[in-house]
Amino acid sequence: MLLYGRNPVLEALRDGRVSEVLVARGVEEALVAQLKATGVRLRFAPRIELDQLAGTTAHQGLLAEVEDLDWASVDDILDLAEKRSEPLLIVLLDGITDPRNFGAIIRSAEVLGAHGVVVEERRSAPLSPVVAKTAAGATSYLPVAQTKNLPRLMDALKKEGVWVYGAAGEAAQDVRRVDFSGKVALVIGAEGEGMRRLVREKCDALVSIPVRGQVQSLNASVAAGILLFEITRGRA
Structure with a gap:
């Protein structure tokens, strides 16, 4: 599942469910540093590529492929x-x-x-x-x-x-x-x-x-x- 948005992606990183994050070029350096500190692999791309993959412009510059969310009981x-x-x-x-x-x-x-x-x-x-x-x-x-x-x-x-x-x-x-x-x-x-x-x-x-x-x-x-x-x- 493609997950986008800063809070959702950062939470998924904390859970260890992300192997690579697609980052829009031009996002602030503090966010990039925060991502690098997790050890995740980063790939930088034009913002329009994230727009197309997410199907929205509301991705806040981050996109990640994660495991599907599981239903609890x-x-x-x-x-x-x-x-x-x-x-x-x-x-x-x-x-x-x-x-x-x-x-x-x-x-x-x-x-x-x-x-x-x-x-x-x-x-x-x-x-x-x-x-x-x-x-x-x-x-x-x-x-x-x-x-x-x-x-x-x-x-x-x-x-x-x-x-x-x-x-x-x-x-x-x-x-x-x-x-x-x-x-x-x-x-x-x-x-x-x-x-x-x-x-x-x-x-x-x-x-x-x-x-x-x-x-x-x-x-x-x-x-x-x-x-x-x-x-x-x-x-x-």
């Missing part, structure tokens, strides 16, 4: 929470097909202390270079798993004492007034459509973000970040 996520001795915080995505939203949610989840993200196999963007670029290296630290059936997984989590909250703009329950001290699963639905009916029905409660403006909805990744912040703030 739900057990990996549960193990991480146990390893940290923390109550589980897991993000469940129902129909997030935009790779930039997917990557941004992974990034927010990692930064705000979640233990993993789970998507349904047939209703998600793949783990692509765009996802890795938007996640800014978070895919190296946060388990991202697939499940064949999201409602079934929600039932299994509830049997383990996990309280499942669904994000819904019209929900009466203000996220700021919820006790998130226990094990929590946060469900984020698709842009525009929200959660599927069955997924919504499986939630223990629906929560909303109070809004003051005229626009009554938020981008899915922005909403996820705000909700995750409120969850971790409440726990603190």
Whole structure:
């Protein structure tokens, strides 16, 4: 898989998943020195070559061939929470097909202390270079798993004492007034459509973000970040 962008490439280097980095001519000397310090082989090329290979100009001057990103398992996520001795915080995505939203949610989840993200196999963007670029290296630290059936997984989590909250703009329950001290699963639905009916029905409660403006909805990744912040703030 071709990986581009400074943070994703540097994180992949730390993981030892890169043998050569293609560097655009003219990038700053400090970055080149940082790359050389890793011992990786560097190849310099005109920026237009990177544009063509990446299919975008947003590569920030770095391009690397790396092993494909591997899906984790739900057990990996549960193990991480146990390893940290923390109550589980897991993000469940129902129909997030935009790779930039997917990557941004992974990034927010990692930064705000979640233990993993789970998507349904047939209703998600793949783990692509765009996802890795938007996640800014978070895919190296946060388990991202697939499940064949999201409602079934929600039932299994509830049997383990996990309280499942669904994000819904019209929900009466203000996220700021919820006790998130226990094990929590946060469900984020698709842009525009929200959660599927069955997924919504499986939630223990629906929560909303109070809004003051005229626009009554938020981008899915922005909403996820705000909700995750409120969850971790409440726990603190």
